[in-house]
Amino acid sequence: EGNIFRGIYPQSLELVLEIFASGLMRELIDSGIFIETEITDLQLTGFSLVLKHKRITGSTPTTWTSSMLRDAALTILEVNEICNKYGYELKDSHPFNVSFDNNKAKWIDFGSIG
DSSP states (O other): OOEEEEEEOGGGHHHHHHHHHHTHHHHHHHTTSBOOEEEOOOOOTTOSEEEEEEOOOOOOGGGOOHHHHHHHHHHHHHHHHHHHHTTOOBSSOOGGGEEEETTEEEEOOGGGBO
C-alpha cells in the first residue's frame, strides 16, 4: 500500500513513545526533512509497537550529483539540530540514511534517533 512498517522491540518502546510525545517527530515531519511516520494499531508478534513510514522511491549516494550530496549533508545536520532541541541526537548519521523524495532530501532512519 505504499508504506513500510517498522516493529519496535519492547526494550525500545519507552524511548519511541517519548520521541513522539516530545513533539520531535511532528517537527521533523512538518519541516519536510523526515519521511511521514506514525504509530499504528497493528500487532506483530515479538514487538510492542509498529510504526508506519511512507514509502519513497529512493536512490543511493553512489548515484547522486554533488548538489544532492550537499543537500543530504545539510539534511543530516538539520535533523540532528532539531533532535538536539528535544534532547536527542543522531547515533548513526551517514548518507545511506538519506533518500530523495521529489528532489527533497529526507532522513529515513527512525532507529538512529536516540
